[in-house]
Amino acid sequence: MSIFGGLVPLMNPATEISVGEHVKGTLFGGTLDMDTVWATAAAVVVVCLLAIALRRQMTSGVPGRLQAAWEMGIGALTKQVEGSIGPKGQAVIPLAASLFVFIFVCNIFTVVGLGSKYEWLSAPNSDINLPLAMSLFVIILVHMASIRARGPVGYVKHYLTQPFPIFLLPFNLFINLVEEIAKPITLALRLFGNLLSGTLMLSLIAFLGVWKLGAVPIGNVLVLIVNPVWKVFDLAIGGIQAFIFALLTILYFDVAMSTEHGDGHDHDVDLIHSTPEAALST
Amino acid sequence: MLIADSNFLIPNSTLVVELVAFLIVLGVIGKFVLPFLKEKLDERADLIKGELAAADEAKADATAADEDRKAALEEARHQAREIVAQANRTAEQVRTDAQSNGHSEYERILGNAENEVALARQRAVDEAANRMGEIVMDVAERVIGREVDAEAHRDLIDEAVEALRADAAGGAAAGSGVRQ
Numbered sequence: 075m076s077i078f079g080g081l082v083p084l085m086n087p088a089t090e091i092s093v094g095e096h097v098k099g100t101l102f103g104g105t106l107d108m109d110t111v112w113a114t115a116a117a118v119v120v121v122c123l124l125a126i127a128l129r130r131q132m133t134s135g136v137p138g139r140l141q142a143a144w145e146m147g148i149g150a151l152t153k154q155v156e157g158s159i160g161p162k163g164q165a166v167i168p169l170a171a172s173l174f175v176f177i178f179v180c181n182i183f184t185v186v187g188l189g190s191k192y193e194w195l196s197a198p199n200s201d202i203n204l205p206l207a208m209s210l211f212v213i214i215l216v217h218m219a220s221i222r223a224r225g226p227v228g229y230v231k232h233y234l235t236q237p238f239p240i241f242l243l244p245f246n247l248f249i250n251l252v253e254e255i256a257k258p259i260t261l262a263l264r265l266f267g268n269l270l271s272g273t274l275m276l277s278l279i280a281f282l283g284v285w286k287l288g289a290v291p292i293g294n295v296l297v298l299i300v301n302p303v304w305k306v307f308d309l310a311i312g313g314i315q316a317f318i319f320a321l322l323t324i325l326y327f328d329v330a331m332s333t334e335h336g337d338g339h340d341h342d343v344d345l346i347h348s349t350p351e352a353a354l355s356t
Numbered sequence: 357m358l359i360a361d362s363n364f365l366i367p368n369s370t371l372v373v374e375l376v377a378f379l380i381v382l383g384v385i386g387k388f389v390l391p392f393l394k395e396k397l398d399e400r401a402d403l404i405k406g407e408l409a410a411a412d413e414a415k416a417d418a419t420a421a422d423e424d425r426k427a428a429l430e431e432a433r434h435q436a437r438e439i440v441a442q443a444n445r446t447a448e449q450v451r452t453d454a455q456s457n458g459h460s461e462y463e464r465i466l467g468n469a470e471n472e473v474a475l476a477r478q479r480a481v482d483e484a485a486n487r488m489g490e491i492v493m494d495v496a497e498r499v500i501g502r503e504v505d506a507e508a509h510r511d512l513i514d515e516a517v518e519a520l521r522a523d524a525a526g527g528a529a530a531g532s533g534v535r536q
Binding site for chain 1: 364365366367368369370371372373374375377378379380381382384385386388389390392393396397399400403
C-alpha cells in the first residue's frame with residue numbers, strides 16, 4: 075500500500091486512512107496528543123519569531139513588508155471592532171489578533187503534511203483540543219464581558235426575558251441555555267471540522283499512490299499533481315477559518331456587551347443558526 | 357480514557373497544554389507586539405500630521421508670496437502707467453509750449469517784418485514825395501517855360517504830397533488786409 079515501501083513508518087503516507095488518530099503520551103496521568111503538542115509548540119515558536127522579527131524592524135517611518143502586513147491586519151481588526159462594538163471594544167483587539175495569527179500559523183502547517191497517519195508537523199486545529207481550548211477561553215471571556223457590561227442582575231435577566239416576554243420565562247431560559255452551550259461547540263467544531271477534513275483530503279490524495287496501470291505508477295503522478303493543488307486550496311481555507319474564528323469572537327463580544335434589548339439578541343440567533351458566510355455578512 | 361482514546365471528538369489533557377500555548381501567544385502579541393505597533397502607528401500619524409501642517413504652512417507662505425508678487429507687479433504696472441501718463445503730459449506740455457513759442461515768435465517776426473515794411477514804405481513814400489515835388493516843379497517849369505518859385509507854390513506842392521501820402525497810406529492798409 076505504501077508508495078515509499080514502509081521505510082519511514084511515521085511519515086509513510088496512506089498506509090491507512092486514519093481519522094483523528096494521534097501519537098499518545100502522558101503527563102501527570104493525563105493523555106496528551108504528542109503530535110498536536112509538538113506542532114502547537116512549533117506554532118508558538120513561529121509566532122514568537124514573527125513577533126521578534128517585527129519588533130526588530132518596527133519603525134515609525136516607512137514600514138517593511140512584515141510590519142505593513144501586521145499593521146494592515148490590526149487596522150482591519152480595529153475597524154471591525156470599532157464598527158461593531160465601538161470604542162469600548164478596544165480590549166478585544168489583542169484577543170482577536172492573537173486568535174487570527176495563531177490559528178493562521180497553525181493552519182499553514184497543513185502545507186507540510188503528506189497525508190500519512192502521523193504527520194511530522196500536523197495541523198494542530200485538526201485535533202479538537204486546540205479549537206475547543208480557544209473557543210472555551212473566548213466564551214468564558216464573553217460571559218465575563220457580558221456581566222461587566224450588564225451587571226449581574228442584567229446578565230441573568232437577559233437570559234430570562236429574551237427573546238420572548240417574561241411569562242415565557244422557562245422557554246426563554248431553555249433556548250438561551252441551548253444557544254450559549256452551542257456557541258463554544260460550534261465555534262470549535264467549525265474550525266476543527268474544516269482542518270480535519272483538510273488532513274483527510276491529504277490522506278485520500280496520498281491513497282491515490284496505490285493505483286497502478288500495469289507497471290505505470292499513474293497514482294503517484296496524480297498525487298504529485300493533485301496534492302499541491304489541494305494544499306493551495308487548504309491554505310485559503312486555513313486563512314478563511316482563522317478570519318472567521320476571530321470575527322465571530324468579535325461578534326460574540328459585540329452581542330454580549332450590547333445593553334440594548336432586542337438588537338443584541340437578533341445577533342445571537344443569526345450567529346448560532348446561520349452558516350459562517352451568513353454570520354460574516356451580519 | 358478508553359472513550360477519549362476511541363473518539364476524536366472528546367478532548368483530553370492536551371486541551372490544557374493547548375490553552376497554555378494560546379495564552380503564551382496572547383501574552384506575546386498583547387504585551388510584546390500590539391502596544392509597540394500602536395505606538396509606532398501613533399508616531400507615524402503624528403509625523404504625517406506634522407508634515408501635513410508643515411505642508412499647509414508652506415502652502416500658506418507660497419500663497420502669501422504669490423500675493424506679494426502680484427501686489428508688486430500691480431504696483432509696478434501702476435507706476436509704469438503713471439510714468440507713461442506723466443510722459444504724455446510732459447510731451448503735450450512741451451508740444452503746447454513749443455506751439456505757443458512758435459506762434460509768438462511767428463507773431464514777433466511778422467510784426468517786425470510789418471514794421472520794417474511799413475518803415476520802408478514810409479521812407480519810400482517820403483522819398484517819393486520829396487522827389488515828386490522836385491519833379492512836379494521841374495515839369496511845371498518846362499511846361500510853362502519859366503522858373504517857378506517853389507516857395508510861392510508851396511501850398512500846392514504840399515497838397516499834392518499829402519494826397520500822395522494818403523493814397524500811399526490807403527494802399528498800405530489795403531496790402532495789410534490782403535495779407536491777413
